[in-house]
Amino acid sequence: MYRYIIRRLIFAIPILLISSVLVFAVVRSTFDPLGGAAINPRVSKADIIRVKHELGLDKSPVQQYWTWLTKFLRGNWGSSLLSDRPVYPDIQSALVNTIVLGGIATAFSLLVGVGIGVYSALRQYSWFDHFSTSVAFLGLSMPNFWFALLLQIFFGVYLTKWLHLTSPIFYTAGLSQPGSSGFNLIDRARHLVLPMLVLSVQIIAVYSRYMRASMLEVLHSDYLRTARAKGLKESRVIVRHAMRNALIPLTTQVAIDVGAIAGGLIITEAIFEYPGMGRYFVDALFRGDYQQILPWMMVAVFFVIIFNLAADILYAVLDPRIRYA
Amino acid sequence: MKTSIPFSGGPWVLKSWSKDQAVFTRNDKYFGKKALLDQVTIVPRTDQPTEIQSLLSGEVDAIYPQPSDVSLIDQVKGTPGVTAKGTDGAYFEALWFQLESAPLNDPKVREALMYAIDRQSIIDTIIKLNNPNAAVLNCGFVSFPNIGNWCKDQQPFSQFNYDPAKAKELLTADGYDCSATPCTKGGAPLTIEYSTVSTNTRRTTTQQLLQAKAKDAGIQFKIKNYEAGILFGDIGPHGKFTMADFATGGSVDPSITSSFACENIPTSKNEFAGGNWNHWCNQQATDLMHQTDKELDPAKRLQLFDQIYQAEAADFLSLPLYVLPNVGAWRADKIGGPVDAYIPSNLGMFYNMNEWYLLK
Numbered sequence: 001m002y003r004y005i006i007r008r009l010i011f012a013i014p015i016l017l018i019s020s021v022l023v024f025a026v027v028r029s030t031f032d033p034l035g036g037a038a039i040n041p042r043v044s045k046a047d048i049i050r051v052k053h054e055l056g057l058d059k060s061p062v063q064q065y066w067t068w069l070t071k072f073l074r075g076n077w078g079s080s081l082l083s084d085r086p087v088y089p090d091i092q093s094a095l096v097n098t099i100v101l102g103g104i105a106t107a108f109s110l111l112v113g114v115g116i117g118v119y120s121a122l123r124q125y126s127w128f129d130h131f132s133t134s135v136a137f138l139g140l141s142m143p144n145f146w147f148a149l150l151l152q153i154f155f156g157v158y159l160t161k162w163l164h165l166t167s168p169i170f171y172t173a174g175l176s177q178p179g180s181s182g183f184n185l186i187d188r189a190r191h192l193v194l195p196m197l198v199l200s201v202q203i204i205a206v207y208s209r210y211m212r213a214s215m216l217e218v219l220h221s222d223y224l225r226t227a228r229a230k231g232l233k234e235s236r237v238i239v240r241h242a243m244r245n246a247l248i249p250l251t252t253q254v255a256i257d258v259g260a261i262a263g264g265l266i267i268t269e270a271i272f273e274y275p276g277m278g279r280y281f282v283d284a285l286f287r288g289d290y291q292q293i294l295p296w297m298m299v300a301v302f303f304v305i306i307f308n309l310a311a312d313i314l315y316a317v318l319d320p321r322i323r324y325a
Numbered sequence: 326m327k328t329s330i331p332f333s334g335g336p337w338v339l340k341s342w343s344k345d346q347a348v349f350t351r352n353d354k355y356f357g358k359k360a361l362l363d364q365v366t367i368v369p370r371t372d373q374p375t376e377i378q379s380l381l382s383g384e385v386d387a388i389y390p391q392p393s394d395v396s397l398i399d400q401v402k403g404t405p406g407v408t409a410k411g412t413d414g415a416y417f418e419a420l421w422f423q424l425e426s427a428p429l430n431d432p433k434v435r436e437a438l439m440y441a442i443d444r445q446s447i448i449d450t451i452i453k454l455n456n457p458n459a460a461v462l463n464c465g466f467v468s469f470p471n472i473g474n475w476c477k478d479q480q481p482f483s484q485f486n487y488d489p490a491k492a493k494e495l496l497t498a499d500g501y502d503c504s505a506t507p508c509t510k511g512g513a514p515l516t517i518e519y520s521t522v523s524t525n526t527r528r529t530t531t532q533q534l535l536q537a538k539a540k541d542a543g544i545q546f547k548i549k550n551y552e553a554g555i556l557f558g559d560i561g562p563h564g565k566f567t568m569a570d571f572a573t574g575g576s577v578d579p580s581i582t583s584s585f586a587c588e589n590i591p592t593s594k595n596e597f598a599g600g601n602w603n604h605w606c607n608q609q610a611t612d613l614m615h616q617t618d619k620e621l622d623p624a625k626r627l628q629l630f631d632q633i634y635q636a637e638a639a640d641f642l643s644l645p646l647y648v649l650p651n652v653g654a655w656r657a658d659k660i661g662g663p664v665d666a667y668i669p670s671n672l673g674m675f676y677n678m679n680e681w682y683l684l685k
Contacts (some may be wrong), residue, residue, distance in 0.1 A: 031554045031555065031558045031559065032557075032558035032559060033558070034558075034598075043583070043600075044583060045583065045589060045595055045598045045599055045600070048596075048598040049513065049595070049596060049598055050664065052596065052598075058596070090344070149374055152374070152375065152378045152382075155380060155382075156378045156379070156381065156382035156384070157378060157381045157404070160382050160383060165383075165385055167382070167383050167384065168382040168383065168384065171382075171384055172375060172378045172379055172382055172383075172384060173375050173378070173379050174345065174368060175345060175369060176345075177384075178346055178366040178368045178384070178385060179346070179348060179364060180364035181341070181348075194438055255685075259482065270371065271372050271374075271375055272375070273368075273369060273370055273371065273372065273375060275344060275345050279371075285554070286552065286553060286554040287554065288554055288558055315634055
């Protein structure tokens with residue numbers, strides 16, 4: 001198993017390098033970080049050439065990439081091309097924010113999705129099963145930007161107006177109240193609820209469908225009949241024997257999903273002005289700031305690789321029949 | 326941004342800054358009118374519906390958004406205590422032509438195009454939503470009716486009103502067959518590529534409107550839009566467009582040399598850093614531009630500019646559309662003072678925040 005993990009980690013290195021080369025090539029060939037300055041009549045041609053030289057943008061693309069890579073490998077994540085802000089603290093804070101939002105949404109979705117899936121499977125073709133199936137398809141087909149706007153209007157505007165409040169129960173944007181400093185748990189929670197709900201709707205729908213299908217498969221297996229024949233309590237049969245096995249495919253799916261979270265929850269973060277990895281990426285991309293985009297991409301790809309590996313390992317841990325050489 | 330050095334912007338001191346908020350406190354050492362508010366926090370809202378919800382829900386007290394294809398004034402109307410105002414701003418919105426790109430490299434086609442664009446319909450359908458007093462912009466590039474005196478004597482583009490019959494006439498005289506739509510020449514349809522920023526709904530709605538109107542003039546528009554970074558970072562500087570809709574800023578005392586002089590056409594020699602994205606080279610106009618940069622007498626400068634503006638219209642350089650409206654909305658139940666005083670100016674709505682105060 002250890003050799004398998006080490007081998008997978010070594011394979012991750014060329015993947016990271018190839019990804020960074022591709023992203024660099026796309027960003028540098030399509031975006032000019034100083035493009036906006038060119039249409040400003042107050043910026044002279046000489047100034048643009050000077051700034052390009054100062055930022056190293058007049059060097060060949062190979063030289064630009066190599067300079068970035070050698071610094072990155074030495075632990076220097078560099079600074080933004082346009083704002084000169086160090087990249088590392090910004091990515092660190094964006095990553096933490098995204099993991100908090102994505103983590104809470106995933107945990108909440110797991111709790112609700114697994115519950116719905118198990119109950120639907122146990123009461124197959126009941127009114128609850130039909131209802132939850134319909135709601136799951138509604139959740140899957142609903143565009144999250146539209147659902148986000150509905151929540152913003154309902155909680156932010158209408159509920160505030162109807163209840164004659166001075167501020168909304170759940171905030172529609174940002175991470176904390178404007179002007180506040182320091183960490184306030186209640187304030188943070190009021191800002192997290194709406195983006196979390198938007199993310200959860202689709203995840204709950206997916207997980208509940210997964211869980212239902214998986215449970216139905218397990219419920220009809222021979223070993224459950226054996227467990228019942230041995231006189232085990234029904235609750236023990238369901239929880240210990242059925243649910244544990246039914247959770248295996250879902251667990252690997254969750255591990256892969258969590259890995260993808262680091263890549264940013266782009267639409268949700270953009271709508272709720274949530275300062276996470278998704279918004280960081282979009283801001284940097286539209287400015288053509290490859291010094292910000294490349295480290296972001298390294299972190300995102302790294303998380304995907306690690307959590308894909310975790311999914312494989314978890315699969316082997318949960319199902320003793322599977323062994324990696 | 327370096328935050329170790331205390332930064333003062335007149336009546337305010339920047340207390341703290343992050344990507345999520347900038348906090349300003351009163352500058353007690355300011356020589357002018359001291360701020361009435363203790364502190365003001367500026368927060369980013371990049372998504373416009375979110376920006377408006379933030380105001381309506383009371384999370385923020387004032388917003389100053391980009392005008393879109395929906396009326397901010399109508400959107401806030403239903404919420405008691407919220408007020409909005411829209412006026413002319415300080416950005417010059419135009420349809421910019423790349424004069425070396427076919428078919429706009431043919432002056433006759435450009436002339437016909439000037440009559441195929443229904444500018445008044447844009448004003449009536451889209452711009453008046455946010456600026457009830459909006460009018461078609463006929464000033465020379467880049468001057469404004471309400472900024473300085475640069476557009477007082479003459480309005481060189483006022484001759485170009487929507488006239489599809491005249492556009493067809495001009496095209497027919499140029500060898501086009503306009504018996505069917507679009508007109509054709511040698512069997513090839515008259516198609517003009519029309520680009521703008523894909524995420525800007527005001528501009529994409531304008532496209533749809535103009536596309537339908539231009540058909541009546543025998544001209545077909547092929548829409549090809551880009552993200553702002555690509556349009557302004559690659560397509561524009563490299564001249565890879567034919568006609569594009571975007572805005573450029575103006576100033577009280579203009580100089581247009583960097584935008585329209587022959588030597589400022591972007592080329593590989595100048596690393597595509599020139600601002601003359603139109604690729605317009607009129608040597609006489611360029612000489613006049615150089616003279617304006619040396620002339621200190623405003624009256625003489627105006628005479629020189631008037632000659633340049635005439636040349637712009639005569640060469641069908643591009644077509645001005647409108648002055649981009651400035652719109653602002655605020656919680657009139659929370660803040661008082663001359664909140665709307667600077668909405669029309671290029672200084673922006675928040676310029677006089679030091680004169681605002683809390684009502685309760």
